[in-house]
Amino acid sequence: MSESPPSPDALKQLAPEQLVICHECDLLMAKMHLADGEKAQCPRCGFELYHHQANMLTRSLALVLAALLLFVPANFMPIMSLGLLGQHNNETVWSAVLALYQSEMALVALIVFLSSMLIPLLKLLCQGWVLLTLQLKLPAGFALWLYRIYHQMREWGMLEVYMFGVLVSIVKMVDLGDLSMGVGLVCFIGLLVCQIWLEATMSEHQVWEMLDELRTEQQVDEVMDEACD
Amino acid sequence: MKRAIDAGFMLCLECHAVNRQDPDNPEAGQICTRCHAPVYPRRPGSLARTWALLITAAILYIPANLLPIMVVSSFGKGSGDTIMSGVIALIHYDMVPIAIVVFVASILVPTFKLVGMGLLLYSVQRHQPLSARQRGVMYRFIEWIGRWSMLDVFVIAILVALVNFGSIAQITAGMGAVAFALVVILTMLAAISFDPRLIWDNTESEEDHDE
Known part of the structure; x- marks a missing residue:
């Protein structure tokens, strides 16, 4: 998640499908599209949010x-x-x-x-x-x-x-x-x-x-x- | 950084779908729109349930360590093995690496889990200024390591089946094994019922230092 994050208030306007919440620390983030083999980690607590597998x-x-x-x-x-x-x-x-x-x-x-x-x-x-x-x-x-x-x-x-x-x-x-x-x-x-x-x-x-x-x-x-x- | 609970969203702990809170009643539980599991901003009664499981485990921890987990009998002579005496026996037989594995899995990990979960609960309830990130790592470690304490239970199961030669040599399980298996299961349940998001509540000021 390296792109600049949207401001908290902008996040509030997004639909639930466009958001991710960290399972461990409840941080709210905008969802990123991942390419095959990439994974997303929470910037606050380091929990692995999700990864994307090919085939x-x-x-x-x-x-x-x-x-x-x-x-x-x-x-x-x-x-x-x-x-x-x-x-x-x-x-x-x-x-x-x-x-x-x-x-x-x-x-x-x-x-x-x-x-x-x-x-x-x-x-x-x-x-x-x-x-x-x-x-x-x-x-x-x-x-x-x-x-x-x-x-x-x-x-x-x-x-x-x-x-x-x-x-x-x-x-x-x-x-x-x-x-x-x-x-x-x-x-x-x-x-x-x-x-x-x-x-x-x-x-x-x-x-x-x-x-x-x-x-x-x-x-x-x-x-x-x-x-x- | 913003918590989902403040922005009116909550996470389904089963399928990780984002659900919107009811604006009129934000604390109320709902059914997840994706997997239909119950969702809450924070798991209700998490602390009380975790305490209850943890205390039960701590009580059973005593017989688990004092009673024999395994009884080895050979030609009419029987001797009980507690967890600790099993480790010491392994050291006597010059099997130090295996002794270390068993010591870590059966003694160190259950003790660390009981103390660690107790510390987590205490720090969350008292808003202790421990680093949230460190506590988060500790929780994840406790959650991950829990199952490995079952090692000794499986070893007992295998040995009971393997060493069954009637009066020549026989291994049977002792009452300590029951208590020990229950300690492992109860501490695993305690780790599951704890809501890790509680660690991060009330840590905003401290977190500014970290980042």
Whole structure:
């Protein structure tokens, strides 16, 4: 935001669509048009306001699809296995949840299940449906609602923290017995990479604006149809 | 610099759309024109809710640190591990880098969050002349780091599944793990319910120095 800002009173005259407010410090600014790859930061508190991604829709769709394909093997195939005196134990994300549940730690099991499995899956499904809506011009109202739900869930998916948990467990267990890594770990890393990349690619302000435009278009079409009848 | 609240606008915290305040009743909440979420100039009851969550977390912080989070039993002998004894054990096994990671995630971060959020709330309520920019950075850091404290909970989950050899060796979760997981969740909820815009209210005079 390097261009000279309009005076505060001029800002008051602008329509809400032409304004930006900083999420962190409530500073009011005129909206700037960004070229591909540019980002806007708040001049007062330094918060990143929004960024603009090229080919956002197709790139994001590819990443959602890859992440969804990896989801099942990442959660149900062995991350690692430990051998001790001839016995072998496999650990999958799902078996960890079950083991906690069986050791009478239902609350912790629920928290782990939500943050490492259910919420990451629901987030991907929400993102996927929103992207499909934009691509195929499906009804926008439902997608707007889903994208709101996605924002509520965002912080509660913790795949990257789980990945660190895997690393710490490996280091703790490596001397104890015969430890080996499984296919699940490779899929889990793949899922994590896709998810982080997706969140960087799927620029929120672009998605919200496209959804809003789509809904306006659909509302105009509806009115036109009614007028023709 | 002008705040949106003074110009009659408010931001939807969900979709970041700009909404116009009702001129007759500027404090009132509305429904966002874009995503239909409730919008307010400032989140109502933010301070009270954040305090409540933070105090609950602070109480649970005690059992989380005193009770064993994990019980390792081998050939009939069982020993409980608290968060701190787990870190010390890692140091004894010469795994200092991992000990540091676990120490930061399980001890330093939750403590910093409890103290930091308390400071933020206190400074906002008392209009303390701390730099708003610094407090803003602190809030963003607390919000970002919160989830990383779940590390120990995930480690427990993985070890319980992995080390399950009946009487030879078995790891089970202890009650400390429940308290610890709740501390992490409650402090995350506290950070979410805090309205960061409050930090910047009443800082106009001080900000002239900064710029």
